[in-house]
Amino acid sequence: MMPTAGSGPVILGLTGSIGMGKSATARMFAERGVPVHDADAAVHALYGPGGAAAAAISAAFPGVLGADGGVDRARLRAAVLGSPDRMAALEAIVHPLVRAASAEFLARHAAAALVVLDVPLLYETGGEDRCDAVAVVSAPPEIQRERVLARPGMTEAALAAILAKQMPDAEKRARADFVIDTGRGFPAAEAEVARIVERLTTPRAKPHAGNG
Numbered sequence: 001m002m003p004t005a006g007s008g009p010v011i012l013g014l015t016g017s018i019g020m021g022k023s024a025t026a027r028m029f030a031e032r033g034v035p036v037h038d039a040d041a042a043v044h045a046l047y048g049p050g051g052a053a054a055a056a057i058s059a060a061f062p063g064v065l066g067a068d069g070g071v072d073r074a075r076l077r078a079a080v081l082g083s084p085d086r087m088a089a090l091e092a093i094v095h096p097l098v099r100a101a102s103a104e105f106l107a108r109h110a111a112a113a114l115v116v117l118d119v120p121l122l123y124e125t126g127g128e129d130r131c132d133a134v135a136v137v138s139a140p141p142e143i144q145r146e147r148v149l150a151r152p153g154m155t156e157a158a159l160a161a162i163l164a165k166q167m168p169d170a171e172k173r174a175r176a177d178f179v180i181d182t183g184r185g186f187p188a189a190e191a192e193v194a195r196i197v198e199r200l201t202t203p204r205a206k207p208h209a210g211n212g
Helices: 022-031 039-047 054-060 073-080 084-108 141-149 156-164 169-175 186-200
Strands: 010-015 036-038 114-118 133-138 178-181
Touching: 010 022, 010 186, 022 036, 022 114, 022 133, 022 186, 036 039, 036 084, 039 054, 039 084, 039 114, 054 084, 073 084, 084 114, 133 169, 133 186, 141 156, 178 186
Parallel strands: 010 114, 010 133, 036 114, 133 178
Antiparallel strands: none
């Protein structure tokens, strides 16, 4: 059940698999004045020089810091690659810090009608429990593949490995309250974002939204 008017903002989780257009969709919400918390940007700040995670990660995985004192992602990737235990140890450091950053964001925007938590692995990490509703950004597989393989350094093998770690798009769509299809073009996605914002910021929107 979504919060009633005056009890704090409606929290919309925004997620989607790689190449679906989630970052562009998050900007659409921001352009409509909706505060957006970007989990990836939070991690980037935590990993950076002087970031809250850098020292802890360095202690757990010696040699992963770059010359600037921030975490070198390539070194860190090599340190945890193929080791579930090391990956779990990294997540135990990072996830609480990201959640703390998210909580600070929510406190800062307590007077907003609607806020967005942009989390790539929302369902995979159980993050939907912190949200009043979830919007999944989606596109047909062939469009997703085309977008991802156009990225510098991306290969078919790398894409397959990434997708293997993510919940299938069909399952995400089935679980979502809203589906934003960027495969029909970004103007159509912008119209859907506008519809979602209106639905979640009007009094009648407060009962759970449903899938359409």
